[in-house]
Amino acid sequence: xxxxxxxxxxxxxxxxxxxxxxxxxxxxxxxxxxxxxxxxxxxxxxxxxxxxxxxxxxxxxxxxxxxxxxxxxxxxxxxxxxxxxxxxxxxxxxxxxxxxxxxxxxxxxxxxxxxxxxxxxxxxxxxxxxxxxxxxxxxxxxxxxxxxxxxxxxxxxxxxxxxxxxxxxxxxxxxxxxxxxxxxxxxxxxxxxxxxxxxxxxxxxxxxxxxxxxxxxxxxxxxxxxxxxxxxxxxxxxxxxxxxxxxxxxxxxx
Amino acid sequence: xxxxxxxxxxxxxxxxxxxxxxxxxxxxxxxxxxxxxxxxxxxxxxxxxxxxxxxxxxxxxxxxxxxxxxxxxxxxxxxxxxxxxxxxxxxxxxxxxxxxxxxxxxxxxxxxxxxxxxxxxxxxxxxxxxxxxxxxxxxxxxxxxxxxxxxxxxxxxxxxxxxxxxxxxxxxxxxxxxxxxxxxxxxxxxxxxxxxxxxxxxxxxxxxxxxxxxxxxxxxxxxxxxxxxxxxxxxxxxxxxxxxxxxxxxxxxx
Numbered sequence: 001x002x003x004x005x006x007x008x009x010x011x012x013x014x015x016x017x018x019x020x021x022x023x024x025x026x027x028x029x030x031x032x033x034x035x036x037x038x039x040x041x042x043x044x045x046x047x048x049x050x051x052x053x054x055x056x057x058x059x060x061x062x063x064x065x066x067x068x069x070x071x072x073x074x075x076x077x078x079x080x081x082x083x084x085x086x087x088x089x090x091x092x093x094x095x096x097x098x099x100x101x102x103x104x105x106x107x108x109x110x111x112x113x114x115x116x117x118x119x120x121x122x123x124x125x126x127x128x129x130x131x132x133x134x135x136x137x138x139x140x141x142x143x144x145x146x147x148x149x150x151x152x153x154x155x156x157x158x159x160x161x162x163x164x165x166x167x168x169x170x171x172x173x174x175x176x177x178x179x180x181x182x183x184x185x186x187x188x189x190x191x192x193x194x195x196x197x198x199x200x201x202x203x204x205x206x207x208x209x210x211x212x213x214x215x216x217x218x219x220x221x222x223x224x225x226x227x228x229x230x231x232x233x234x235x236x237x238x239x240x241x242x243x244x245x246x247x248x249x250x251x252x253x254x
Numbered sequence: 255x256x257x258x259x260x261x262x263x264x265x266x267x268x269x270x271x272x273x274x275x276x277x278x279x280x281x282x283x284x285x286x287x288x289x290x291x292x293x294x295x296x297x298x299x300x301x302x303x304x305x306x307x308x309x310x311x312x313x314x315x316x317x318x319x320x321x322x323x324x325x326x327x328x329x330x331x332x333x334x335x336x337x338x339x340x341x342x343x344x345x346x347x348x349x350x351x352x353x354x355x356x357x358x359x360x361x362x363x364x365x366x367x368x369x370x371x372x373x374x375x376x377x378x379x380x381x382x383x384x385x386x387x388x389x390x391x392x393x394x395x396x397x398x399x400x401x402x403x404x405x406x407x408x409x410x411x412x413x414x415x416x417x418x419x420x421x422x423x424x425x426x427x428x429x430x431x432x433x434x435x436x437x438x439x440x441x442x443x444x445x446x447x448x449x450x451x452x453x454x455x456x457x458x459x460x461x462x463x464x465x466x467x468x469x470x471x472x473x474x475x476x477x478x479x480x481x482x483x484x485x486x487x488x489x490x491x492x493x494x495x496x497x498x499x500x501x502x503x504x505x506x507x508x
Contacts, residue, residue, distance in 0.1 A: 011376040056377075076373065085379045119330065122265040122340045123310075127377075 001065045003099055004072060006031075006045075006079075007091035007253055012056045013126045013235065014086055019050045027051075027087060031062065034082035038075070039068035048101040048242055049108065049191065050161075054126065054234035058111070059253050061242050063101045096248045104246035107171065109187040110196040111240040112232060114204070117180040128181065129200075129236040135207040137177040142213035143206035144173035144184070146220060147199055154223040156199050157192035158231065166192055166223075175203065185240070197232040198225075205229030255319045257353055258326060260285075260299075260333070261345035261507055266310045267380045267489065268340055272301045281305075281341060285316065288336035292329070293322035302355040302496055303362065303445065304415075308380065308488035312365070313507050315496050317355045350502045358500035361425065363441040364450040365494040366486060368458070371434040382435065383454075383490040389461040391431040396467035397460035398427035398438070400474060401453055408477040410453050411446035412485065420446055420477075427453065439494070451486040452479075459483030 008031070016024035020032070028045055035043040048061045070078060075092035083089070098104075113128035115121055120130050147156075147170050154166040171187040184200050206213040210229070219227045241254040262285070270278035274286070282299055289297040302315040324332065329346035337343070352358075367382035369375055374384050401410075401424050408420040425441040438454050460467040464483070473481045495508040 009376050011379065058377075080374065085374065086376045088374045088376050090373045119344045120334065120339065120342045122263050122342050123312075123381075125265065125339045 001067050001097075002072075003063060003065050003095050003097055004075065005061060005063045005093055005095045005099065005101065005249075006075070006089050008057065008060045008062065008087065008089045010057050010060065010088070011086040012051060012054055014084075016053045017051055017055065018047045018060075028062075030084065030087055031079075031089075032064075034079050035064060035066075037082045038078045039066045039070065041066070041068070046101045048105050049239065050193075051237075051239060052194070052234050055237045055239070056127070056235075057239040059242060060239050061101045061105070061244070061253055063095060063099060099244075099246060099249045104244050104249055105242055106245045107187060107189055107243035108191070108239065109185055109241035110191070111238045112184040112186070112196060112200045113236045113238070114182040114184070114200075114232075115180060116177075116182050121180070126235040129233050131204070133208070135182060135204060137175050137182055137207075139207040139213050140182070140184070140203040141175040143203040143216045144175050144199070146214065146216035147173050147186075151220055152223055153192055153195055153220070155220050155225055155228045156195050156202060157225070158194035158198070159225075160193045163192060168192065168195070173199065173203075187241070194231050197234070197237060198228055198230075200229075200232040200236075202229035204232065255321050255351075256326075257317060257319050257349050257351055258329065259315060259317045259347055259349045259353060259355065259503075260329070260343050262311065262314045262316065262341060262343045264311050264314065264342070265340040266305065266308055268338075270307045271309065272303065272305045272314075282316075284338065284341060285333075286318075288333050289318060289320075291336045292332045293320045293324065295320070295322070300355045302359050303493065304447075305491075305493060306448070306488050309491045309493070310381070310489075311493040313496060314493050315355045315359070315498070315507055317349065317353060353498075353500060353503045358498050358503055359496055360499045361441060361443055361497035362445070362493065363439055363495035364445065365492045366438040366440070366450060366454045367490045367492070368436040368438070368454075368486075369434060370431075370436050375434070380489040383487050385458070387462070389436060389458060391429050391436055391461075393461040393467050394436070394438070394457040395429040397457040397470045398429050398453070400468065400470035401427050401440075405474050406477055407446055407449055407474070409474050409479055409482045410449050410456060411479070412448035412452070413479075414447045417446060422446065422449070427457075429457065441495070448485050451488070451491060452482055452484075454483075454486040454490070456483035458486065 076089040079089045115128040150169045330343040369382040404423045
């Protein structure tokens, strides 16, 4: 059996997230169906993270096992002919037997987009958070800085999935404005359920003056979800970069 | 009666073009319905051009007449609350009685986007022409140069609407590549039916080697539609800039 890693992109508006679910169209189920057509047997695909309904991926990594003889470099083209236009496989390569798209991932980055203008932009519908009230990105950055480092992130996660620990390490949370678009790049060794979106909502609340940006350190220490800001809507969130290192497979996808 | 000019943007994927038609949802009909709600009487809206089904507008100008007392600066917000998310009014101002969104327009620019990569991008579905074969943008530019100036454009228009003359003046046709995106900006004093898309298709055919780029001058002179390239698909086309000058109303929208 070969273990194949896929690099993909998807526009998530039409999907109920990555994960296979009953009675809902997911990216994973769509991809598994396409892969089964190509390799000629049922396929189970492991993804690098459970993106929510409406969340996008500029880069995403998944893996699956097959004994098909199809040359691995042909796989992206073969898969794309069976995939809808909003999911695209850009690369495929063989990885060692123990490689796992989520388990071997040591670091990932999400980027969140806010369209901050008094007037909506029709080209950002479902692709950025439309926020008509002016946000000061320097205040957002001061709030964002409080998240960087190793912390218990219980204050910015939604309950829903069981995890052993709510401690994570955030490597960067960079807020930048380009015209009316504010981008928030968040890199961590792992993300709790809704963590990236709650971190963005908290930085926005600081810019709104709901609490001083420096108070985010205390909010985080308090581990109380209701003290932090809201969960930003899914359409603004994109998985953007991934780092892999399990000793054997060491690579970076961006 | 006041004469009101509106500046708008729309993502045209869901519409059968600008023009009001029976049994099809158009941008104009959607806007007229919203305007009627706001001003309290039926409204007829004149647009700056008949964009086709699936064509977008980053900037578009329309005008209508009303005796409503609503302050003109309130109009964008009032209209946007009645419009779907893919049509947005960004500005409104009063113009002189004789102003006409199409008649007073002296020059407009369309921009056409080609996503030129072997692998599709899910974020450009319906927003750029996916063209997997590599195109040399310098060859496209040489073909594009043949269109600049005053010519009979019969070779690059689709028959469909009656026009008095097929002579137009093209001010620029600039082809630029940024990574995998090729943008074609075409400015003219007027566009025949499908003219911008046929000009792009012809520049692409030149880059494909179907004819030498300099042969486009002869193709244009021959006035034979079948000698030119294909009509590029609608999703790549955006109205981007407009110039107005009717002696009284002189402005530029971009």
